[in-house]
Amino acid sequence: MRNSVKRYPKKRLGQNFLVDDSVVEDIIRTANLDENETILEIGPGKGILTYALAKRVKRVIALELDMDLCGFLNDHLASFSNVEIIHADALTFDYRGLKDRFRVIANLPYYISVPIIVKLLENKKIIPEMLLMLQKEVANRITSKPGIKDYGSLSIFVQYFSNVETVINVTKDSFRPIPKVASAVVRITPLARPLVEVVNEDLFFRVVKYAFALRRKTLRNSLKALNIPPDRLKDAFRIADVDPLRRGETLSLQEFANLSNSLGTDQK
Ligand code: SAM
Numbered sequence: 089m090r091n092s093v094k095r096y097p098k099k100r101l102g103q104n105f106l107v108d109d110s111v112v113e114d115i116i117r118t119a120n121l122d123e124n125e126t127i128l129e130i131g132p133g134k135g136i137l138t139y140a141l142a143k144r145v146k147r148v149i150a151l152e153l154d155m156d157l158c159g160f161l162n163d164h165l166a167s168f169s170n171v172e173i174i175h176a177d178a179l180t181f182d183y184r185g186l187k188d189r190f191r192v193i194a195n196l197p198y199y200i201s202v203p204i205i206v207k208l209l210e211n212k213k214i215i216p217e218m219l220l221m222l223q224k225e226v227a228n229r230i231t232s233k234p235g236i237k238d239y240g241s242l243s244i245f246v247q248y249f250s251n252v253e254t255v256i257n258v259t260k261d262s263f264r265p266i267p268k269v270a271s272a273v274v275r276i277t278p279l280a281r282p283l284v285e286v287v288n289e290d291l292f293f294r295v296v297k298y299a300f301a302l303r304r305k306t307l308r309n310s311l312k313a314l315n316i317p318p319d320r321l322k323d324a325f326r327i328a329d330v331d332p333l334r335r336g337e338t339l340s341l342q343e344f345a346n347l348s349n350s351l352g353t354d355q356k
Pocket residue numbers: 101102103104105106107130131132133134135136137151152153154157176177178179194195196197198200
């Protein structure tokens with residue numbers, strides 16, 4: 089089926105199609121699908137994953153930006169009454185407009201994988217879980233812990249809202265065209281409440297942003313960008329029991345929470 093689309097992949101849409109059935113099987117096994125559930129797929133491409141999902145669940149909603157592929161998918165999945173191909177941009181789509189709660193299973197377009205994850209986390213109330221194929225480097229950034237090279241503001245953002253783990257590693261030759269980078273599937277399970285208690289989320293994320301903006305600098309220097317009076321900053325380090333000479337990359341989520349909470353709630 090998938091070889092019958094006589095067209096060149098559109099690089100600008102991140103079209104590296106999965107061609108390895110064993111990876112599809114791994115994803116399906118890992119997903120532990122329920123026949124009564126709804127799955128949302130982003131970027132169904134030529135439908136290798138869509139087809140596997142359609143056979144196993146009650147409803148598959150697939151968002152595809154490429155109009156040519158939408159036409160192709162509608163023809164080739166026509167025998168499945170439970171599949172709905174929607175021509176849409178995953179970044180602007182109104183997820184709350186869908187009636188059901190749904191899990192997301194997708195091989196994401198890599199050029200926008202991070203903004204899509206942010207968007208999905210904004211809609212976490214209706215998404216109990218996501219299984220996302222990503223470039224390995226992004227998977228590492230999302231799952232990293234303090235002191236590991238890839239740990240950064242993206243790790244903090246995702247881990248604040250969810251549990252994350254890498255569940256499948258995928259080699260480049262599983263795709264056509266073969267991409268430049270290796271891939272991995274991550275499981276993101278949004279939490280009912282954030283992992284740590286934060287009084288002012290806006291301030292928390294600004295502290296995180298500046299702490300990582302200048303990686304080689306100490307917190308004392310990098311957090312000057314917050315424009316908070318030096319004495320107040322000094323007190324916050326003391327109350328939070330965080331050494332100002334440390335670098336952001338060594339702080340745990342809890343320590344970032346302690347530090348931003350110690351700065352007070354009235355900070356803009
Ligand atoms: N799921 C297919 C597979 O595994 O073979 C295709 C994955 S391919 C990496 C990414 C897909 O996302 C492409 O089909 C591409 O056209 C689509 N896409 C790109 N940008 C998109 C967007 N903003 N919204 C929805 N789909 C998009």
